Amino acid sequence: MSSVATTELGSTGEPEATPRRPGRVQSSLIEAGDLAAFAVETIAALRRTPRYLSEVLRQAAILVRGSSLIIFAMVTFIGMAAVTFAYFFLRSAGASDYTGLFTGIVMPRAAVPIMFGYVFSAKVGCGLVAEIGAMRINDEIDAFEVEGVNPMSYVVGTRLLGALIFIPIAVTIALLGGDIGSLFQAVPVLHATSPGGFLHYHWSSQNLTDNLQAYLNCGSMALFIVLTSCFYGYRASGGPAGVGSAVARSLLVNIVMVHVIATFWVFMFFGINPNLPIGG
Amino acid sequence: MIAAPQKPRRPVAAARPEWDGWVADMPAYGKLMRAGEMGRLALAVIRALFTPRFWWIPECLNETSVALRRCFIPALFAMTAFGVGLACDFFGGIVRLLGTADRLGGGIGIGFLREPGVWVAIMILAGVAGSSMCADLGARKIREELDALKVLGVEEMRGLILPRVIALTLVGPILGTFTVFVAWLSTYIATPIAFHGSTVTLAAFVDTFKAFVSPLDLINFVVKLTCAGFLVGVVCCYKGIRSSGGAEGVGRAVNEAVLISFFGVWMINILFNTLFLSLFPQVSILKG
Amino acid sequence: MALAIESRDLCKRFGGHRVLDRVDLRIPEGVICALMGPSGTGKSVLIKHVLGLLKPDSGEVLVRGKSLNRMTHAEVIAMRRDIGVMFQDGALFSSMTVFENVAFPLRQHTNYTDREVREIVMDHLTKVGLAHAVDRYPAELSGGMKKRAGLARGLALDPGIVLADEPDSGLDPVRTALLGELLKERHAELGGTVVVITHNVMLAKRVADHVSVLWRGKVVAAGRSEEMWSSEDPFIRQFLSGASGGPLGMD
Numbered sequence: 001m002s003s004v005a006t007t008e009l010g011s012t013g014e015p016e017a018t019p020r021r022p023g024r025v026q027s028s029l030i031e032a033g034d035l036a037a038f039a040v041e042t043i044a045a046l047r048r049t050p051r052y053l054s055e056v057l058r059q060a061a062i063l064v065r066g067s068s069l070i071i072f073a074m075v076t077f078i079g080m081a082a083v084t085f086a087y088f089f090l091r092s093a094g095a096s097d098y099t100g101l102f103t104g105i106v107m108p109r110a111a112v113p114i115m116f117g118y119v120f121s122a123k124v125g126c127g128l129v130a131e132i133g134a135m136r137i138n139d140e141i142d143a144f145e146v147e148g149v150n151p152m153s154y155v156v157g158t159r160l161l162g163a164l165i166f167i168p169i170a171v172t173i174a175l176l177g178g179d180i181g182s183l184f185q186a187v188p189v190l191h192a193t194s195p196g197g198f199l200h201y202h203w204s205s206q207n208l209t210d211n212l213q214a215y216l217n218c219g220s221m222a223l224f225i226v227l228t229s230c231f232y233g234y235r236a237s238g239g240p241a242g243v244g245s246a247v248a249r250s251l252l253v254n255i256v257m258v259h260v261i262a263t264f265w266v267f268m269f270f271g272i273n274p275n276l277p278i279g280g
Numbered sequence: 281m282i283a284a285p286q287k288p289r290r291p292v293a294a295a296r297p298e299w300d301g302w303v304a305d306m307p308a309y310g311k312l313m314r315a316g317e318m319g320r321l322a323l324a325v326i327r328a329l330f331t332p333r334f335w336w337i338p339e340c341l342n343e344t345s346v347a348l349r350r351c352f353i354p355a356l357f358a359m360t361a362f363g364v365g366l367a368c369d370f371f372g373g374i375v376r377l378l379g380t381a382d383r384l385g386g387g388i389g390i391g392f393l394r395e396p397g398v399w400v401a402i403m404i405l406a407g408v409a410g411s412s413m414c415a416d417l418g419a420r421k422i423r424e425e426l427d428a429l430k431v432l433g434v435e436e437m438r439g440l441i442l443p444r445v446i447a448l449t450l451v452g453p454i455l456g457t458f459t460v461f462v463a464w465l466s467t468y469i470a471t472p473i474a475f476h477g478s479t480v481t482l483a484a485f486v487d488t489f490k491a492f493v494s495p496l497d498l499i500n501f502v503v504k505l506t507c508a509g510f511l512v513g514v515v516c517c518y519k520g521i522r523s524s525g526g527a528e529g530v531g532r533a534v535n536e537a538v539l540i541s542f543f544g545v546w547m548i549n550i551l552f553n554t555l556f557l558s559l560f561p562q563v564s565i566l567k568g
Numbered sequence: 569m570a571l572a573i574e575s576r577d578l579c580k581r582f583g584g585h586r587v588l589d590r591v592d593l594r595i596p597e598g599v600i601c602a603l604m605g606p607s608g609t610g611k612s613v614l615i616k617h618v619l620g621l622l623k624p625d626s627g628e629v630l631v632r633g634k635s636l637n638r639m640t641h642a643e644v645i646a647m648r649r650d651i652g653v654m655f656q657d658g659a660l661f662s663s664m665t666v667f668e669n670v671a672f673p674l675r676q677h678t679n680y681t682d683r684e685v686r687e688i689v690m691d692h693l694t695k696v697g698l699a700h701a702v703d704r705y706p707a708e709l710s711g712g713m714k715k716r717a718g719l720a721r722g723l724a725l726d727p728g729i730v731l732a733d734e735p736d737s738g739l740d741p742v743r744t745a746l747l748g749e750l751l752k753e754r755h756a757e758l759g760g761t762v763v764v765i766t767h768n769v770m771l772a773k774r775v776a777d778h779v780s781v782l783w784r785g786k787v788v789a790a791g792r793s794e795e796m797w798s799s800e801d802p803f804i805r806q807f808l809s810g811a812s813g814g815p816l817g818m819d
Contacts, residue, residue: 073543074542077547077549080550081399081553084550085553089391118407121407122407122538126535126539129531129535130531134531135662138526138527138657138662139656139659140659142619142655142659143653143655143659143660143661145619145621146648147677149676190554239527240527241418244415244416244530244534246531247530251408251411252354252411255354259358259361259400263361267365
């Protein structure tokens with residue numbers, strides 16, 4: 001290397017051909033495709049995640065500590081809402097004793113999963129986007145890759161497995177919260193029925209299938225939310241502002257999908273014939 | 281060698297009154313203080329709303345249309361799925377169980393007006409319109425645009441906060457009406473399919489529907505959604521303009537804003553419904 | 569002379585914007601090289617290509633004579649093990665303390681016992697002047713401390729190639745000088761190749777044996793530093809002296 005090599009300035013090469021921007025529908029489809037590819041990549045990367053067991057447990061602990069209470073609190077709200085509606089509607093038909101029947105059917109089948117989805121996407125989902133988005137903006141994701149650790153395994157995989165540990169706990173908390181909230185609204189607040197009568201109808205109108213459905217429903221929602229949130233966080237760009245809009249975008253997708261997933265499971269389990277457990 | 285240890289930068293709290301030495305160290309104190317600041321912001325918004333300088337109105341209409349355009353499609357998807365699934369599957373099942381299948385129309389009419397239609401509307405409102413508004417304000421805050429506006433002499437309240445809060449307050453009832461209509465429409469279409477061969481007919485559906493849905497219910501619905509929209513607007517603006525702390529800051533601000541809004545709108549929903557139905561028991565008297 | 573890092577006809581565009589336009593970068597083995605250029609000319613994008621974090625649209629990058637395009641994933645990982653990177657803002661893992669950050673590459677790639685890891689980490693942290701801050705989290709550090717911790721992490725495995733992305737941005741002139749000395753000392757002691765990405769002429773003058781200048785997505789000038797500093801070329805003269813008159817404008 002002996003002499004200074006200089007190239008001429010200002011040669012911009014061939015004129016820039018700006019690629020056509022995809023339309024709204026098209027870019028949504030591309031986004032959905034990217035999300036699917038991300039999901040496949042995550043599952044492939046899960047192979048290497050078990051070696052980061054301590055990180056998995058740490059993520060699960062963060063979820064248990066940070067999200068249990070809010071899930072419980074919000075699900076009691078929906079229990080109260082269901083009782084408020086059922087009591088006043090059934091009272092008009094002179095059947096307010098059957099308030100427990102309504103909650104027993106609606107809570108595990110639809111109300112708890114829906115509310116679980118709302119809270120999970122707001123608390124866990126947005127939190128993940130904000131956290132992973134900040135990691136992406138601060139180059140931490142690149143740094144993991146440079147250190148020879150696949151961020152798909154270490155960052156996304158551990159959070160997914162952590163969520164898997166948390167899901168059974170969370171759904172149990174949510175179902176309990178729904179029962180307690182509806183009992184609270186039905187008995188001390190509205191004096192709808194006696195506690196014994198309420199609980200009798202509440203428990204006799206649900207069976208194991210209903211609750212199994214609730215676990216599947218909430219679990220699939222939670223997994224979807226964690227995946228989507230990691231996806232939007234992972235591809236955040238454009239500085240701090242980009243993280244904010246990634247959070248908003250992920251929430252849009254999650255909120256819509258919560259309704260779709262809830263309805264999907266309801267139809268899968270019960271069809272349009274509600275198959276209610278007590279005869280009528 | 282590089283020496284000179286630096287003290288880590290910690291957020292410096294605002295001047296505190298003297299008495300609260302140990303109180304201020306409690307974790308709940310900060311939360312309470314922020315809740316108080318939100319309340320103060322809400323009052324300031326209301327005061328500015330009625331103070332006669334109305335150059336913010338065009339901006340407000342613009343924000344309203346942006347928020348509505350953001351919300352319509354998600355609301356449509358969410359409500360159709362939910363409406364068909366929940367209404368036909370459970371509600372239909374339960375009224376049939378109690379031998380009152382002819383009341384399906386009325387039940388769906390007031391049911392969606394009181395609960396699930398409102399849920400979907402407020403969730404979409406907070407989750408889609410509120411969060412993106414908060415993200416936008418937070419991004420401007422981080423880019424120091426808000427300071428630049430202040431330097432240029434634009435009043436923060438009328439230039440930024442008021443139009444956005446009022447926009448969400450308007451969007452609340454509009455979006456709610458939309459979701460409820462979608463729900464009614466989707467159940468109206470789905471009922472003959474779901475109840476094929478039973479006594480539920482479309483005529484009975486429409487009759488009980490008309491008998492049940494009362495103006496009082498509609499008023500409750502509009503007032504509730506207006507309050508919910510106002511709350512979401514205040515929370516999201518507050519969190520947006522207070523966001524700080526680099527890349528994670530805006531994300532965290534949006535996260536907290538959404539969580540507080542969700543919690544708040546559910547409180548509003550429960551309180552309104554319980555109070556309304558207890559105060560006006562005539563709305564649930566059978567007319568069909 | 570063997571080349572540590574070489575790029576041939578490297579092109580990269582984001583959307584309609586051409587960031588790298590047929591870059592021919594040559595960084596010889598065993599020197600401290602300053603990669604200079606005004607803001608926004610793709611310096612950071614270039615080193616992401618060297619690390620294999622971005623795939624080029626066309627052209628190729630060679631590290632120690634091996635093309636990244638032809639490497640398997642395992643080979644890329646092995647190649648990265650020998651490259652220490654100091655990211656622009658440190659890129660510390662926010663969930664770990666400073667100590668754990670520096671220990672992370674050692675635990676991933678070596679079989680040292682805990683005591684050996686501790687010794688090595690403390691040694692590196694003492695060198696960058698952070699021995700008092702080992703148990704702090706990145707959120708509690710100032711910008712300069714994050715950078716130094718990031719450097720310590722990059723050097724933890726004693727890599728043969730060190731890439732430092734803007735080590736001086738946000739640091740005061742004295743700290744910048746001390747950081748330059750640190751890089752120089754390490755280079756004198758252990759050898760290897762150091763690439764310093766900067767637009768700080770003072771820092772480049774102080775540390776570099778070799779200078780490459782990047783401008784509008786091209787390497788427009790490269791050579792030994794004494795030749796560059798005494799170059800007669802108007803562009804190089806203007807850029808390296810920071811003068812306002814010359815071929816460079818605000819555009």
